[in-house]
Amino acid sequence: MLKLNKKMVSVAIGLLLSQTACASPTSLEDATAIQRSIVTLDTHLDTPAHLVQPGFDILERHTYGHDFSQVDVPRMLEGALDGGFWVIYSPQGPLTQEGYEDSRDTAILRALAIHTMVTANPDVFEFATEPEDAAAIKKAGKLIVYMSMENSYPLGTDVSLLETFYKLGLRMVGPVHFKNNQFGDSSTDPSGIKWGGLSPLGEELVAEANRLGIVLDGSHAHDKTTEDMIRLSKTPIILSHTGTKAIYDHPRNVDDALLKKLAASGGVIQMNAYSDYLADLPKNPERAEAYKGLFALRAQGVDMDALIEKRREIEHEHPAVKATFEVYMKHFLHALKVVGPKHVGIGADWDGGGGVKDMMDVVNLPRITQRLLDEGYTKSDLEDIWANNALRVLQAAKDYSESLKTAK
Template structure:
């Protein structure tokens, strides 16, 4: 190689490197300026007892990962699996929900220098401006509320700011997108919302709590949207047009959420981001049949199931950040830029190639930039739309509550 050619190659390499720096800096700068809010972060029952989330841990979300990914805020989830609708079932559900709520409160009190409990949209902004992580609380599955709404005020006072009507399986409030094959016969029980579910929507409006329709059946969702006096949300859902799943939203549902001023948050859970191959689906069906009712699993059985499920996922290329943003693109094309948000479902099954945990959160912003979204649009998708809905729900409350 001649000296001249060598010099030219070095110069070209330097120019290429210099050209890439502004692009990298732009992504990081935009990500840093954007208030990022993830509407669905699950926690194990051993959170704050056996597991210290200030980390590092094996969780997808802990303090080091939040810091590295610059994930500013999110909804920590009080999740309860669906059980029998009887006194014993309600009592067991209440114990699970209370354990998770206690842990979230402990996080924000024991580590108040790093985390703050947010009850309002302004709280989120203030806590993040204070260089801490804003922790909101969502209830996934209204089942632990029991046979009436007598405990809802207390949950609101503790900080619950959205309630998902159902999970897997119909409950006392309405029909699920995935009715239990045995308990529900694989069908709807109520034809949408139950009479108690109708009461629930109104009471959530009264208390300034967002109505969450992820995991609900379509009729449940459409009825809740019509009944609610304030905008609703889907806290963690995909879109059927990209990946056809009972859990995902069709275009009519997306339009309805937009019509009532709500937000549909796209979920980064591989099974709902990218449709399985026929071979994968057959293997998943066999695995589900072998393990039985997931609502009766202990943690060891859940871990074993997830390990086997990971092997099935590896049978084909897994969902990527690009696949995930395909859902965002489609939802925006149908519902509009003001009605779409982001959810990871981390530590509840979420995580895709490129966004496996909170440390890789910037990858989502980078993909949005690559597709031509402006900084203002990205700010809406990451948090602006959700905070707008929170403000509308707060303004519509007739009996707002505090801690």
């Protein structure tokens, strides 16, 4: 029997390290091919905001430099993105009956815009409501359209309205956005926390989402709100577009303790590419002031083409400093290190402010796959990260809802 001495062990380790170091990095072409072979979903597409703009055609190729859009069919096909959760978003308004009703109408119109996109292009898109729909739609050569709601403000004080959106196809819902509302505390409200987590109405929302089979989304929620959602929900929750506090301590990100609690409950974090949440970027007061003027013009109802032209001027005179792709991957790899590939996915916040240097639209998504492969993650891991984790959470929500029906 051969006995290894210290010198032989040292040589063997050296050879192993040498072989590892010499391993060829994955080409972008190979990474793209692998990505095309699996189901790929992004869990937070704010693109429906463009669908309601005059002149925007989702079938045509746009560029970020021209109209600041980041998702369209040609770019999805090039970037090997099969689809995802297309967002119903309504900005926060006053917590009044009139405010709720105005927002409700906006949300319904946004949901109808998503449906119109699908029904007007049946050879391109297909609506998805069940976990198994994603693979079937991809196999049919179409793009996948699940629907989510960012900010439950449009529901007002009647959580039963959630069922209306469920019947329209909604399968994910987040209670809050930038500010506290009737359902709970936001991570970024300047006034601080109001409820200490979920409000009593927010607790009702959790129960109603569980009953219907809708996944709860803790993105934008205060940590206390997220903890309440994890504690009260009968099914795992998702953070559809969030980063890690360990890499950058921002209120929109979660620390390792909460990340572990999320994973222990079966939940998933989907990695956000919103630059301001990824790194401490230089402040640009002139840019901020210029955008205040742009927002004022928008409030006055100025023509969209004129607004886009004005934004181009601002971007030329006061260009934004974006986080790097490497910083984005630091958040991504840290989350993978803490909770593993069964609890991490992708939700870059496209068309909602997402985008980092060298990845400003969906065309460059294969760079993520390339980097993960080079880090040693397998194709099976990529299948989980790109779709299976989010679909597993959706399956759990469906299963619980079905169990309530059979128990009656």
